[in-house]
Amino acid sequence: MEGFQSRPDLVISIDFGMTCTGVAYCNVATGSDSVRHIQRWPGRTQANENKVPTLLVYPQDSATPSSWGFLAETAQEASGAGYESREWFKIMLDEDLLEQMRRKSSEPNKVPHIHEVEKWYTDYFRYLYRTIEARLRGELASRWEDANIEFIFSVPTTWKPIPTVERFRKTISAAGFGSCANHTASIGLTEAEAAAVHTARSMPGIFKENEILFVCDVGGGTTDLSVFRVKNIHGSSLSLEQIDVVFGATIGAAQLDSLFEKEVLQRLQHADRLQPMGLNDINQAAWEMRISKEYQNAKCDYGSEESLMDTETFAVRIPKLDRGYVNRDYAISDGDMYFQRDDLKGFFDTQVSKLFDMMDKQLSRVRQKHPTEQVSHLVLSGGLGNSAYVQHCLRSRYASGNTPHSNAHNMQIRIAPDPQLVVCKGNVADRVQKLKTGQSVLGWRCSRASYGTMCKILYDPYDPAHQGSKTEVDPLDKKTYIMNCIDWFIKQVKPFDSLE
Structure with a gap:
């Protein structure tokens, strides 16, 4: 799958995410070094969408999905009994984590087995591959099958090369990536490395020679933190030298959503005992409230300037609950459950605390290796990295002179351009620069293993x-x-x- 030597016509990068998946590309055959991304997806052809939902819907007792992505979102909302949705399954490819979920679950028989997760991956990537081909075949002078195409994937730092990354390779291969004679599929930069490349290319003017730069990609399920030294700012292309291994942790929006779902489930169970609600499956109702637009919007807005103009409460519809149901003890009225917006603070703070711990450890490691140097920049990317509240917390701790770390007194906190697209765009940009100049943006890297x-x-x-x-x-x-x-x-x- 990775043995091809000739210059590619098309370089395509896929950032498979917990909630959404992005695809960036560059038509190298035209001489362009412009990195673009797919914005038209099945089910949203009349609108521009930067990413497609990582979502499948299966008819019950069927091994074949009936829909995916935006089409599955519509099907999920419209369908009742007889359909099952599969989402938030990215981290489940790590079998150790999957078994940990099984041990902690109150219903372990409902936690999938690894072969089921592999099947979801392959099904999703099959749909993605067909869409990429349909959208990009018109970019080529030759047939899709004959063109030299490189597919580059990124994986979380927390995944072990064996067996998790190899399992990932198997699923993308089974889905069709790299199946044509002139196509290759490979694992590219980690998510934090790719974010660093995109940031360096997009914002070269903010960096100075030899500055130390932290890049933190806080996504849906995992967070990657990497450390670089800025090099060659006066040359033809800025480059980065990695000075420590990438740190990875299971910090992200999905963990925050799990805490919300747990709170909702407890309220539903207590309310149902006090006053029966008539719901067939309370666990399913809590899950649907977790993925509801009302909650997701409140979460994304929390801490932003716009949220200051919002009401102090927000409501989430309880699926299939009679509109006449009222239970004041658990803030349920007219079929909705009500929340104080600041109820979200505790959920955010749990993830922010883990992020602080990760940052503190990395700052200590850098101080031990480079005791006389300062960390000049922290660049945030990813969905949760784009949260105004997370940004505020990081600025309060590290950028206000209150930091306990002597090497972070002047650290500037910046938001990566296109924070949700940095990973797929960074992988393409790095490959294109290497083709153009023979030099990667990441001139030196640190291996996580020997x-x-x-x-x-x-x-x-x-x-x-x-x-x-x-x-x-x-x-x-x-x-x-x-x-x-x-x-x-x-x-x-x-x-x-x-x-x-």
Whole structure:
């Protein structure tokens, strides 16, 4: 899938997200280095949408989806019994996390098995592949099947190369990516690295030579934090040197939504015991309230200037509840459940606290490695990174002179351009620059693992390190060797040239 050497006609990057998925591309064959993104999606062809929902709907007892993306959103709203939606499943490809969810669940039999998650991935990517082909085949001078096309995917830092990333490769391959002779599908930069590339290309004027830059991509399910040194600002293209491994954690909007869903479920259960509501499935009602537009809008607006003009409360419709139902004890009236907007603060603060912990650890690591230097910038991207409340919290802690870290006294907090598209655009931009100049925007990277090959070392009886090692005599040259050694060609944390 990744063996192709010739110059691509089209470079396409896919950012598969917890809630939505974005696709960016560059038509290299025309000589352009402009990075564009798909905005017309099935079900929204009359409007521009930067991303498509990561959502599938299946008829009950059917292995084949009936709809996906925006079409599935409509189907989900219209359908009642007989249909099942599949969403928020990105993090479930990590089997360790999936088993953790099973152990914590009050209904473990409802937590899917890994083969089911793989099936959802493959089904979703099949629809995505067909849409990408339909939208972009007109960009090419040759047939889609004959064109040289590179597909680049990003994955969360929290995923282990084996088995999770390999499992991801298997699903995209099964969906059709890289299936044509001249097509390749590869894993590109991590989400934070791609965000850094897009930011560096879009805002080169704000950086100075040798400044240290933090990039934090706070998405739907995971957060990546990476550290870079700015290089070559006076050259033909700004470049970044990674000075530490990327940190990853399960921090994001999905965790915030889970806390809201838990609160809703508790209220529904208590209200139903006090005064029966007549709902067939209270758990399903809580889930639908979690993904409701009323709650999602309140969450996205929380902490913004616009929210200051909102009412102090917001209401979320309780699905299938009679409009005449009233239960004042649990703030239910006319079939709606009412919330104080500041009820959301606790949900946000749980994620913000984890973000602070992640930032503090990274700042401490940088101070240990570079004790005399300051971190000049923190760039935020991703859906939750675009939250006004999250930005306010980070500024209060790190940009107001109150920070406990001596190397962050002058740190400026900035928002990445196109915060929800930085990952897919960054991967395309990095590949296009490499094709154009031979140099990646990320000139040096830090590996999260060590890589080497098994070897044998000639035994030296005078070397103290060789004392006590198990040896064997090679029958070919009759010399004594230490067996099962490893020759490391990439060492964890140590920077390496990304072109090597």
